Amino acid sequence: MIHPCVSVIMPVYNTEKYVEAAIQSVLDQTFTDFELLIIDDQGTDGSIEICRQFSDPRVCIISQENRGLAGARNTGIRNSRGDYIALLDSDDLWHPEKLYRHMTHLSQNPDVGVSYAASRMIDDEGRELSILQKPKLRSILPETIFLRNPIGNGSAPIIRRETFEAIAHRGERTGEFNYFDESFRQSEDIECWVRIALMTDWKFEGIAGALTYYRVNSGGLSANTIRQFETWLRVRAKVRAIAPDFAKKWESAAEAYQLRYLARRSVRTLDRGLAIRLALKALRTHPQILFAEPKKTLSTIAAALCLRCLPEQTYAKLQSHFMGA
Numbered sequence: 270m271i272h273p274c275v276s277v278i279m280p281v282y283n284t285e286k287y288v289e290a291a292i293q294s295v296l297d298q299t300f301t302d303f304e305l306l307i308i309d310d311q312g313t314d315g316s317i318e319i320c321r322q323f324s325d326p327r328v329c330i331i332s333q334e335n336r337g338l339a340g341a342r343n344t345g346i347r348n349s350r351g352d353y354i355a356l357l358d359s360d361d362l363w364h365p366e367k368l369y370r371h372m373t374h375l376s377q378n379p380d381v382g383v384s385y386a387a388s389r390m391i392d393d394e395g396r397e398l399s400i401l402q403k404p405k406l407r408s409i410l411p412e413t414i415f416l417r418n419p420i421g422n423g424s425a426p427i428i429r430r431e432t433f434e435a436i437a438h439r440g441e442r443t444g445e446f447n448y449f450d451e452s453f454r455q456s457e458d459i460e461c462w463v464r465i466a467l468m469t470d471w472k473f474e475g476i477a478g479a480l481t482y483y484r485v486n487s488g489g490l491s492a493n494t495i496r497q498f499e500t501w502l503r504v505r506a507k508v509r510a511i512a513p514d515f516a517k518k519w520e521s522a523a524e525a526y527q528l529r530y531l532a533r534r535s536v537r538t539l540d541r542g543l544a545i546r547l548a549l550k551a552l553r554t555h556p557q558i559l560f561a562e563p564k565k566t567l568s569t570i571a572a573a574l575c576l577r578c579l580p581e582q583t584y585a586k587l588q589s590h591f592m593g594a
Contacts, residue, residue, distance in 0.1 A: 272350040272387040273302055273303050273304040273327070273350060274303065274351055274352060274353060274372070275300070275304075275307045275351045275352075275353045275354075275355050275368060275372065275427070276303065276304050276306060276345070276346075276349030276350060276351035276353070276354055276355070277295050277303050277304065277306065277310065277341055277348065277356075277357055277567060278306050278307065278341075278346060278353045278354060278355065278357070278395070279291065279292070279295070279305060279306065279307050279345075279358070280308045280310055280313040280338050280341030280342060280345070280354050280356050280358065280516035281309055281310060281312065281316050281317060281320060281341075281360065282308055282310040282311075282316070282318045282335070282338075282359075283312040283313060283314045283316060284312075284314075284343070284359040284360045285314045285315045285316040285319055286360075287359060287360040287361075287531070288316050288319055288320060288359045288360075289319050289322075289364060289399050290395065291357060291358075291360065291361060291362060291575045292307070292320065292328070292359075293364065294357075294363045294365075294482075295329075295357065296323070296325055296327075297365050298363065298365055298366075298367065298368045298369070299365055299366050299368075299369045300366075300368035300369035300372055300533050301357070301370060303327060303351065304327050304328075304329060304350060304351065304529070305306070305327055305328045305329070306329050306331060306345045306348060306349060307320050307328065307329065307330045307331070307333040307359075308331050308333065308339070308341040308342070308344050309330055309331065309333065309339075310333065310335050310336065310340070310341045311332070311333070311334060311335040311593065312335075312347050312355065317330065319352030321391045321474070323432075324397045329403070331344060331345070331348055334510045335378075335429060336451060337451065337457075338358075338383060338423070338449075338454070338457060339447075339449035339450060339451045339453055339454075339457040340449075340451045342356065342449050342457075343440075343445070343446075343448055343449055343451065344449070345372065345420075345485050347445060347446060348447050351430070352429070352430050353372070353375065353427055353428065353429055353430065353434060353551055354370065354395045354427070354428045354429075354430060355371075355426075355427045355428075356423050356424060356426060356428075357424045358422075358423055358424045358583060360484045361424040361480070361482060362395070362423070362482035362485050363424070363430060363481060363482070364478075364479070364480040364481070364482070364483075366401055366428070366480070366495075366551075367386070367423055367481065369478040369479065370371055370386070370476055370513040371384045371386070371427040371433045371476065371480075372478060373477045374425070374474070375427065375429065378472075378474065379474045380471070380472050381429075381471070381472045381476035382428060382429045382431070382432035382465065382469065382471025383393065383420070383426050383427075383428050383429075383432060383434055383437075383462070383465065383471065383474070384426065384427045384428075384471060384474060384475070384476065385404065385419070385420045385421070385426045385427070385471075385473070385475045386403040386404075386419070386425060386475055386476050386477070386478055386480040386481065387401055387402055387403050387404060387475075387477075387478065387479040387480070387481075388401070388421050388422055388424070388480075388481040388482065388483040389401055389402075389479040389481070389482055389483070390402070390418075390480075390482075390485050391482045391484050391485070392484070393485075395484075397482070398485065400537075401479055402421035402422065402425075402483065404417075404419035404420065404421050404475050405419045405475070406419075406474065406476065406477070407416065407475070407477030408473065408512070409466075409473040409474065409475075410453045410466075411463070411467050411502075411512075411515065412515070412518075412519045412523075413466075414462050414463050414465075414466040415463055415466075415508060415519055415520075415523045417464040417524055417526055418458075418459045418462065418590070419473070420462060420473070421459040421481075421483070422458070422481065422483045423457075424481045424483060425480075425481045425483075428485060429431070429471070429545060430468065431471075432465060432471045433448045434493065435468070435469040435471065436461070436464050436468055436469065437447060437508075437524050448461065448496070449461050450507075453503065453504075454482075454500070454502060455496060455497045455498075455500040456497060456500040456501050456503075456504050459504055460500075460503075461508060463504065463507070463508055463591070464507075467508070467512050467515065468575045469509050470513065474530055477497065477528040485537065489546045490551060494534060494540070494543060494547075496532050497531065497545075498513070498527065498531055500526070501524075501527050505520055505523065505524070508520070516546045521554060521555045522557065522558065523557065524554050525551045525554040525555030525558045525559065526551070526555075528548075528550050528551035529547070529548065529551040529558065529565075529566065529569055530548050531547050532544050532545075532551060532569050532573055533569050534571070535547060535573075536569070536576055539575045539576065541576050542577070544572070544573040544576055544577070545570075545573040545574060545576075545577050547573075548570045548573040549570070549573075551566075551569075552570070559574055564577075566589050577594060582585065
């Protein structure tokens with residue numbers, strides 16, 4: 270049996286509004302040698318019924334008990350046949366040339382284990398926003414991953430199978446090989462990338478262009494943002510266990526960058542109180558971020574202050590200016 274070159278892993282859980290477009294963005298790829306493994310994580314809406322409407326033979330639906338995003342990705346990777354693993358969340362989209370561009374990059378650079386590119390944010394209705402996740406593309410070191418996560422989001426990377434195999438571990442609950450840590454319900458991607466960076470010799474490298482459309486959902490993010498920071502602290506604890514000297518050197522800066530990222534997310538979701546608290550805490554935690562990245566740090570603080578002080582309509586006219594920094 271001929272194996273596909275790329276296995277696309279798409280966990281699906283209660284995304285009936287978006288999943289059809291996500292699947293279509295895979296089927297519209299100019300690079301066609303792939304399988305699409307849809308992992309049914311036992312949601313409660315009509316998402317999987319929508320998935321079943323696709324008759325393309327490259328699409329396969331695998332059902333499992335609910336295990337979260339990390340568990341669904343693990344199931345997909347274990348059942349995949351491709352030499353390369355592509356991850357796509359079921360509320361995001363891909364540019365039609367994404368697979369082609371990454372496969373060209375990986376075939377020309379055998380030492381690269383993780384290929385990624387910039388992402389453009391879209392709103393709940395799929396409209397493009399004026400916000401780009403513009404990652405650093407070259408000279409990616411373990412501290413680059415820990416401090417800034419240049420990959421940006423879980424729908425951006427294409428990964429060699431050997432890279433995942435290098436960090437495979439037996440899950441305590443099932444005894445199956447896992448790649449993502451299923452105890453994480455947030456930040457599971459950065460935890461995985463940090464392990465790859467610290468425990469293997471595979472390189473991370475990006476390519477030019479915005480090839481992923483990353484959806485920004487607006488509902489109930491205040492508590493979610495706090496939980497994400499708490500989860501990030503668990504990532505830091507794992508880094509301390511894996512590489513204590515590395516953690517001691519970089520964890521203060523990494524915490525500040527994480528707080529600044531969450532402050533910017535709070536600005537986008539118009540969470541007035543949380544945005545300024547997180548921005549100022551980032552500056553207190555590691556004041557050097559002001560000198561390392563003055564434009565982005567100052568724009569974050571200014572945006573948080575304006576959000577807190579200005580009428581919402583007035584602030585809305587200024588947001589793209591702040592968030593473009």
